[in-house]
Amino acid sequence: MSDPVLLPEVHKKLEYYCSYQERCHQDVEQKLYSFQLTADERNEIIVKLIADNYLNEERFASLFTISKLHQKKWGKVRIKIELKARKISDYLINQSLKQIPxxxxxxxxxxxxxxxxxxxxxxxxxxxxxxxxxxxxxxxxxxxxxxxxxxxxxx
Known part of the structure; x- marks a missing residue:
């Protein structure tokens, strides 16, 4: 069990982490492992980030898709592979790819x-x-x- 004072501090750090760049759940989970929290504490922070709209997989998938097409000139096959590697659901991947005109x-x-x-x-x-x-x-x-x-x- 970690120090109870630490939890709000970690939460603030993760709010900042999610606010300056769109993140997926996997990114946040990896970041949380560096703070040596229990599984319950990690889940609590993730739920709070989702509730406060700092963490949104649908928004992440949409922005990732559009930015990789514009900046790196990736095709749909590569975008799909990269989103799958980040454990984004097939449904969200397909929705984000449909947004490309x-x-x-x-x-x-x-x-x-x-x-x-x-x-x-x-x-x-x-x-x-x-x-x-x-x-x-x-x-x-x-x-x-x-x-x-x-x-x-x-x-």
Missing amino acids: DEEYQNTFDTLSEKYYDTLLEKNAFKKRKKFCDYLLRKGWESDLVYSKAKKLEQ
């Missing part, structure tokens, strides 16, 4: 793929295609999009 998604893909294709200096057409496809697949873009774009750009 199709036109914006396609435009982001087209811009990224054309820009990257132009930077490839590879002379061998097969190697160039492989580098191009590997790069976009690592970023989480759907394989059918990637391969059709590769064919289009090669012509």
Whole structure:
């Protein structure tokens, strides 16, 4: 059992932790382990953070999805994998992916793929295609999009 004076202090620290950047439950749980609290105390703090709206998985999933598309130019496959790694439910993952406008998604893909294709200096057409496809697949873009774009750009 930890010191009862410590609990409000830890709660304040976690409010700050959640307020300067959106967090998922897993992030908060990991942070709580560093304070050496009992399981009940950790749960109590998490419940309080949820009640005070510092912790919201739905909001986290939405912001994560949009920011990774805009900042890192990730595709839906990579975003889904990363959200699953953070133990976000399939329902919330699907809801957050639905928020991406199709036109914006396609435009982001087209811009990224054309820009990257132009930077490839590879002379061998097969190697160039492989580098191009590997790069976009690592970023989480759907394989059918990637391969059709590769064919289009090669012509």
